[in-house]
Amino acid sequence: MARDFDRAFAIAREGGLLSAPHGGELTGPASVRDCLDDLEADRIGHGVRAAEDPRLLQRLADRQVTCEVCPASNVALGVYDKPEDVPLRTLFDAGVPWPWAPTTPCSSAPASRPSTNWPAITTPSPTRNWPNWPASPYAPQRPRPQ
Numbered sequence: 350m351a352r353d354f355d356r357a358f359a360i361a362r363e364g365g366l367l368s369a370p371h372g373g374e375l376t377g378p379a380s381v382r383d384c385l386d387d388l389e390a391d392r393i394g395h396g397v398r399a400a401e402d403p404r405l406l407q408r409l410a411d412r413q414v415t416c417e418v419c420p421a422s423n424v425a426l427g428v429y430d431k432p433e434d435v436p437l438r439t440l441f442d443a444g445v446p447w448p449w450a451p452t453t454p455c456s457s458a459p460a461s462r463p464s465t466n467w468p469a470i471t472t473p474s475p476t477r478n479w480p481n482w483p484a485s486p487y488a489p490q491r492p493r494p495q
Contacts, residue, residue, distance in 0.1 A: 350376075351383035358388040367391045373416070374428055378402040381409070381416075390414055397423055399445070400436035410444035418447050 351370060358368050371394035373381035381399040384390040385408060396416030399405045409416065420435040422428075429435050440447055 351380065351387040355387050362389065369394060369417075371395055373398040374423065375426060378405050381405060385409075385412070385414065392417065395419065395422070396445075396447075397428070397435060397440070400439040400443075403443075406440070406443035406445055413446055415446040415448060416440060 351372065354370070358370065362368055368388055368390050369392040370384045370388045370390055372384040372390075373393060374395035374397060377398045378401050381393060381396050382402075382405055384393050384396075392415045393399075393409075394417045396409070396414075397418045399409055399416060408414075418435065418437060418440065420429075420432040420437070423435050424430070424432055437447065
């Protein structure tokens with residue numbers, strides 16, 4: 350399926366845009382692999398199911414392809430039963446980058462679910478340790494203080 354969009358993604362890359370397709374939530378690790386192989390992904394929306402394939406995790410880590418994991422979406426869509434089941438630790442331990450986001454549900458999660466039901470994941474604070482965090486590829490790059 351990703352192959353259907355390869356020309357559009359090639360045009361976008363030629364224009365200097367980031368390749369950031371969605372894959373690896375409902376359709377499993379094969380769709381993450383397709384995003385890498387067919388669309389030359391720099392970043393993958395979701396990508397969480399890559400955790401099921403150690404070789405794929407290694408490819409993501411080696412290329413430092415960010416997976417935009419959203420536990421709220423994963424649970425709302427039935428990919429995992431509860432937020433604690435989302436394999437963030439597997440991605441982290443493999444060296445796959447994933448952005449830290451607030452614990453509020455993503456837009457695809459039920460609006461009635463209070464954010465307090467979603468457990469916080471302990472990570473370094475992006476405000477206290479911000480010089481050590483990678484800059485967003487979408488934001489203008491600023492020099493980091495020494």
